[in-house]
Amino acid sequence: MSMKRAQKLVVELSVILLALIVSIPLYLIAINAFKTHKEIVKNPLKFPSFEAGFENIVNAFEKMDLIKSYGVTFSIGAIALVIAVGLGALAAYAVARIKHKFFGSLYWVYTSAILIPIQSALIPVVFLLKDLHLQNTILGISLMYAAILSPFCIFMYAGFMRALPYELEESAYLDGCSTTRTFFQIIFPLVLPVTASLIIVQFISVWNDLLLPLVVLNSTDNPTVSISLYKFFGGRGLTDLSLLFGGIALTLLPIMALFIGFQRYFVKGLSAGAVKG
Amino acid sequence: MQKRMFITGIFFVAPITIILAIFLFFPILQSVYYSFTDWKGVGGYSFVGFSNYLDIFNDESFTNALKRTLLIGIAAAVLTNLCGLLFALMLDQALKTKSLLRALFYIPNVIPIVVAAFVWRYMLDANSGLLNEWLSKLTGDRIAIPWIDSPDYVVYSIIAITVWQMWGPIMIIYLAALQGIPQDMKEATMIDGASKWRRFISLTLPMIAPGITVNVLIGLANGLRIFDLPFALTGGGPAGSSETLAVKIYRYAFSSTELSLGLASSFVLTICAMVVTFFFIAISRQYEKGVM
Secondary structure: OHHHHHHHHHHHHHHHHHHHHHOHHHHHHHHHOOOOHHHHHHOOOOOOOOOOOOHHHHHHHHHHOHHHHHHHHHHHHHHHHHHHHHHHHHHHHHHHHOOOHHHHHHHHHHHHHHHOOOHHHHHHHHHHHHHOOOOOOHHHHHHHHHHHHHHHHHHHHHHHHHOOOOHHHHHHHHOOOOHHHHHHHHHHHHOHHHHHHHHHHHHHHHHHOOHHHHHHOOOOOOOOHHHHHHHHHHOOOOOOHHHHHHHHHHHHHHHHHHHHHOHHHHHHHHHHHHHHO | OHHHHHHHHHHHHHHHHHHHHHHHHHHHHHHHHHOOEOOOOOOOOOEOOOHHHHHHHHOHHHHHHHHHHHHHHHHHHHHHHHHHHHHHHHHOOOOOOHHHHHHHHHHHHOOOHHHHHHHHHHHOOOOOOHHHHHHHHHHOOOOOOOOOOOOOOHHHHHHHHHHHHHHHHHHHHHHHHHHOOOHHHHHHHHHOOOOHHHHHHHHHHHHOHHHHHHHHHHHHHHHHOOOHHHHHHOOOOOOOOOOOHHHHHHHHHOOHHHHHHHHHHHHHHHHHHHHHHHHHHHHHHHHHHHHO
């Protein structure tokens, strides 16, 4: 028994070591945000002496116009996800629960759309947005994200909904419930965990995306967080590391808070849909 | 009843299908159509047959980008799955620190690529980077490998960073699949006295097969369309040596004279994604059939 316990300890220690190694970039961000440029250059891994205090973060905040980019990015994510998750759940219910060839093949259409790279549609979409007067608007880019993200939402929802017992709906139908009411009152509350994880995972992917804002939005009118960061780094090089690390810490903060706060949803949702689907 | 349900179903799928049709399916068809013309975005156009395709395949920077993209896609899919599965197997041992470790492994996935690109650029710098400094200390020699600034290394650096960035979700899916293996089956093989490796091959692997399929598809899909990382890390350089198809398409799209080349390239990318994916699905179907 003690042999086994020792073995387990070795495994645990090696996993911890591995986890620490892969977290070095995160560690660098966390400590260097509180160091002066000189300190960083001298010894990047050393724990900060807090000589710089919060100065880096305050400096970066003043230079980056972050409030605006936070607002823009948040609005895009919110609109895109309401559409992708809300309409995606509706569609998933039909393809997962209605036994008909049409819906069966539609499921495969949605699923194969996950694998299509957005670049395949990108150039015509840019011109389409122009024609619709949606170019350089938050609504336009949000609709694009909704189209990109919804196939995966449908795939996850459908996988989860298929695993629900049919008795649930049958009793509802016997009570005279319509399909629509059954969906909203019985099915949708049951898939809330998937909804939560989809929202979080996809929100982060919108928050971090670089390609679409680069192509569709004008970075002065509608800056997103990644574009602001990209411009912020691009113009500077490595001459003022303390300011750069301050800027990084500042943009990472909301994402990390979101991640730590909702960690269990990441785990639950990803596993629920993908394995059963 | 059946008919009413069918009609309700149509109402359920219609809204998102319309959005998908307008912003995804229809533009893809348009993209294919225009790739056979000399369309410049505005004004008229005429058909030019396969001339755009001949142009891009005669352009070495394009064929190199194509090969590079396939390499990155396949390498990223294989390596992220190996790492993700390894981490999941280790975390599945009922460790005390499991949830903390799981979070640490997952975090690279939530760090914005722009940030990751900057921090890795800083760590992999040829002269002042941490990696070279550690390698120098380890070997005693002064090592100054240009991980990012040399065409010989940059692709491998991109693959490594991509793997680091993608293994989180993949690990989570494997963890869930592992936890789905019924306890009595595990115990039965243990009583049989099967070796660890044998147990892994004949019990664990078949049981998590659906998870493998999903994970490899995620890896391929993300790897083949990779844009953000090369763009933010090197801008495609040095001398185009880290340009992927997605970066190439972006460049074509922003030059009006080469717009139709961009369309042709995006169709090539779509075909690659499709072929690689269906090839893989066919293999995994065979495997799942064989073991179940």
